[in-house]
């Protein structure tokens with residue numbers, strides 16, 4: 001999944017290509033793309049509603065799923081039947097591109113295409129923005145803003161018309177621009193989401209965007225705020241880092257890498273981190289995000305920037321996806337465990353579980369990146385032990 005460095009790289013590569021371009025049409029190919037559109041996006045005046053295609057009575061299509069204006073609902077309820085059919089299809093087929101081509105879905109896609117085109121045609125795209133893993137595509141003069149979340153496998157590419165024609169697979173969305181350019185969203189697994197919101201109006205935002213925590217690269221992510229977020233939490237630190245309401249934009253790759261750098265076991269209860277560890281994790285998160293961004297992101301499989309280029313950070317990964325390979329710091333084979341359904345990669349020696357090895361492990365885990373420069377070796381660190389009562393609590397947690 002694209003995380004902060006990848007989405008920011010996409011934003012930057014988009015900016016020079018689409019800012020100032022005028023939108024001609026918006027074409028939705030994949031109805032699932034818009035299924036979570038929040039209520040604030042549906043702002044057509046009532047008299048326009050009659051122009052829209054009538055919903056289908058059979059099969060739980062548009063009419064049953066529509067709101068009081070006959071407009072497709074943005075919530076789960078309205079799309080239940082459509083989504084269910086698609087999930088069934090996914091189970092049967094290894095090629096999701098074959099899915100979602102029912103007449104109902106094509107109607108949904110057409111209705112959204114017409115709506116988005118009506119709202120956005122003739123408007124110039126402003127400088128793209130980013131918040132967490134959300135890509136923001138505002139138009140000049142407002143108030144509209146397209147919000148894209150690429151989820152697992154979404155790719156947003158700026159192409160020429162002829163390049164677009166040569167890329168027929170996995171199309172989810174097309175924004176046709178002036179000067180023969182198109183901005184196309186492609187998604188093999190169809191988890192990407194599109195929202196039309198009013199900039200500056202949180203009520204029109206999807207809940208995930210509205211609730212985002214601080215941006216980790218910005219001053220707003222303060223040490224005091226981070227410590228408050230950790231305090232009293234029994235959630236594994238890895239899971240807390242993935243919680244977008246705690247800190248925005250960190251995903252599986254950079255969370256694993258940051259915890260390795262900070263020498264903190266991913267399952268360590270967040271509230272059990274001592275102040276030095278808390279600071280080390282925060283510093284490590286910033287460092288890996290900064291490095292990831294400098295490398296243009298991490299391409300494992302699907303991620304590419306808006307110009308089609310891959311990210312180079314995969315070559316610098318120390319733990320993510322390296323299960324069984326030697327730790328670059330100590331040679332111990334990298335381990336992988338499951339935490340809340342997500343894999344967590346770590347070095348069992350550099351990131352010991354405190355409750356297995358008591359005080360010595362805590363000393364190691366408190367780590368070098370605390371009191372010494374970030375590049376210092378672990379032996380340079382003057383680790384502070386957790387207070388005795390903290391150790392008792394860790395033992396109790398186990």
Ligand SMILES: [Zn+2]
Pocket residue numbers: 327328329330331332347348349350351
């Ligand atoms: Zn190690």
